[in-house]
Structure formats: C-alpha cells, structure tokens
Amino acid sequence: MxxxxxxxxxxxxxxxxxxxxxxxxxxxxxxxxNASAISQQLGMAPATLSFHLAHLSRVGLIAGxxxxxxxxxxxxxxxxxxxxxxxxxxCCQGEPCLPKTTCCDTTGxxxxxxxxxx
Amino acid sequence: MxxxxxxxxxxxxxxxxxxxxxxxxxxxxxxxxNASAISQQLGMAPATLSFHLAHLSRVGLIAGxxxxxxxxxxxxxxxxxxxxxxxxxxCCQGEPCLPKTTCCDTTGxxxxxxxxxx
DNA sequence: TCCATAGTTCGAATATTATCGAAATATAAA
DNA sequence: TTTATATTTCGATAATATTCGAACTATGGA
Numbered sequence: 001m002x003x004x005x006x007x008x009x010x011x012x013x014x015x016x017x018x019x020x021x022x023x024x025x026x027x028x029x030x031x032x033x034n035a036s037a038i039s040q041q042l043g044m045a046p047a048t049l050s051f052h053l054a055h056l057s058r059v060g061l062i063a064g065x066x067x068x069x070x071x072x073x074x075x076x077x078x079x080x081x082x083x084x085x086x087x088x089x090x091c092c093q094g095e096p097c098l099p100k101t102t103c104c105d106t107t108g109x110x111x112x113x114x115x116x117x118x
Numbered sequence: 119m120x121x122x123x124x125x126x127x128x129x130x131x132x133x134x135x136x137x138x139x140x141x142x143x144x145x146x147x148x149x150x151x152n153a154s155a156i157s158q159q160l161g162m163a164p165a166t167l168s169f170h171l172a173h174l175s176r177v178g179l180i181a182g183x184x185x186x187x188x189x190x191x192x193x194x195x196x197x198x199x200x201x202x203x204x205x206x207x208x209c210c211q212g213e214p215c216l217p218k219t220t221c222c223d224t225t226g227x228x229x230x231x232x233x234x235x236x
Numbered sequence: 237t238c239c240a241t242a243g244t245t246c247g248a249a250t251a252t253t254a255t256c257g258a259a260a261t262a263t264a265a266a
Numbered sequence: 267t268t269t270a271t272a273t274t275t276c277g278a279t280a281a282t283a284t285t286c287g288a289a290c291t292a293t294g295g296a
Binding site for chain 4: 133135163164165166169170173184186187188
Binding site: 003004006007008009010011012013014015016018019020023026027028029030031075077080081082084085087088090091092093094095097098099100101 | 127128131132136147148198202206209210213216218
C-alpha cells in the first residue's frame with residue numbers, strides 16, 4: 001500500500017460519522033447490515049448517510065450489495081488489514097512499541113500477550 | 119478510546135503529507151528526528167511543515183522536544199497502539215478477518231502466523 | 237552585540253468537505 | 267397501476283482545511 005492510498009483510507013475514517021458507520025460494520029462482521037439499520041442506529045439524514053457510505057465505498061473500505069429493496073453494506077476486512085499493516089510496517093526499529101498490536105512481531109518473539117485484552 | 123477521539127487521530131493521518139511525516143517518525147523509532155530532517159526528506163515549505171507538525175502534535179500522535187536550536191519530533195507509539203486497538207476491537211464477530219493483525223486474538227487461538235510476513 | 241540558523245505564527249487566498257431538503261430511481265406490495 | 271419504502275443524486279449553503287510568503291521568536295556562535 002502506498003502513502004497516497006493509505007491517506008485516502010485514513011481520511012475516509014477520519015470523520016466521526018463515517019468512523020461510526022465503519023465500526024458498526026466491523027462489529028457486524030462479514031454478514032453486514034443494511035443502510036436503514038445504520039440510519040436508525042446513528043440517526044443521520046438519509047442523504048447524509050448516503051454521502052458517507054459512497055465515500056467509504058469509493059475508497060474500498062466497505063461494499064454494498066442490493067438485496068431486494070435494501071442495500072446490504074459490509075466492511076472490507078482485507079483493506080483494513082492492509083491499512084493496519086501499512087501503519088505498523090518497519091516501525092520503531094525493532095523496539096516492542098505496540099503492546100496491543102503485532103508490530104515488530106514477524107519473528108514470533110513477542111507472541112505471548114501481557115494479559116491486557118483491551 | 120472514543121469514536122470522536124479516534125476520528126481526530128485518523129483525520130490527522132488522513133492527509134498525504136502528515137501521513138508521510140508520521141511514517142517517517144514511526145520508522146525512526148523512539149529516537150525521532152528533527153524538523154529540518156523531515157523538511158529535507160519531504161521537501162515541504164517550513165510553514166507548511168510546521169502546520170502539519172502542530173496538527174499531529176495537537177492530537178497526540180507525535181511530540182516535539184527542543185534540543186538546542188533543533189526540535190526533535192518522535193511518534194507517540196502508545197497513541198498509535200490504542201488507535202489500532204480501537205479499530206479492531208469487537209471486530210467481525212470472531213471470524214479470523216485480519217490475517218496480518220491481532221484482531222480476534224484475545225484467546226490465543228490464532229497465534230501461529232500463516233507465513234506471510236508483509 | 238550582530239548574524240545565521242531552526243522553527244513557528246500570522247494572514248489571506250484557495251480549495252475541499254459536509255449537510256440536508258427536494259427530486260429522482262429502484263423495488264415491492266396493494 | 268398506484269402507492270409505499272429504501273436509497274441515491276442534485277444543488278446550494280456553510281464550514282473547515284491547506285498552502286505558503288512574510289514577519290516573528292529562540293538559540294547559538296563570531
């Protein structure tokens with residue numbers, strides 16, 4: 001992933017409403033949920049929600065599929081995974097800088113967690 | 119971490135120049151580098167660089183410390199760690215959705231990596 | 237003290253983004 | 267075919283962010 005592309009993804013997530021939408025879809029898992037459900041949960045005007053869904057779709061963080069009258073949205077986990085990998089790649093010169101994350105963890109040396117789970 | 123705060127961090131990273139600055143600091147590790155070095159590497163006007171450094175500092179993604187005439191900047195790894203933890207928390211209903219990341223990995227069931235390291 | 241270097245702040249022009257009512261499109265049910 | 271529901275597109279407005287020259291502050295050296 002290149003900086004430009006990563007910046008686009010981060011900018012897309014860098015808005016309270018869009019991040020809330022994305023988190024909802026991330027928690028929903030691969031099954032996803034439809035736009036009405038999102039609208040209800042977040043209380044956004046339809047046009048505004050559509051604007052943000054289009055933005056997230058355009059950069060590839062989510063995808064929508066029509067299912068009769070509804071459009072089912074789901075998070076693109078592969079894209080999120082690549083984004084996180086980009087953010088943590090070549091980080092911190094081997095120091096164990098990210099206790100909650102797999103950073104600096106390509107050799108297996110830091111697999112055991114410290115007990116903190118969130 | 120709350121959505122609002124996470125969105126602020128993501129928005130800060132959601133700009134090509136700021137992301138480039140941040141990545142530079144992440145790769146530099148805890149030692150950090152000074153503003154001139156960043157300016158040289160990224161070829162940004164001093165005022166523009168300062169603007170972006172201030173933005174990243176304000177949200178807590180980096181910190182600067184004066185060292186004689188230079189100001190030494192370094193990434194705040196703890197903040198980045200929390201941000202990533204927020205993005206992946208409660209994700210995907212237990213599916214192994216993020217092969218490169220520790221998502222869904224609080225029980226130890228998916229510790230062994232698949233061989234891909236980047 | 238005077239000068240050079242490192243970096244920030246100010247200010248103004250420019251560009252981008254967000255919001256949401258109203259109108260449009262798509263599907264399904266009556 | 268008419269009506270209702272789900273969602274998007276359009277358009278205008280308002281808000282926010284970006285850029286960078288010029289002036290300023292801080293530090294160190296001559």
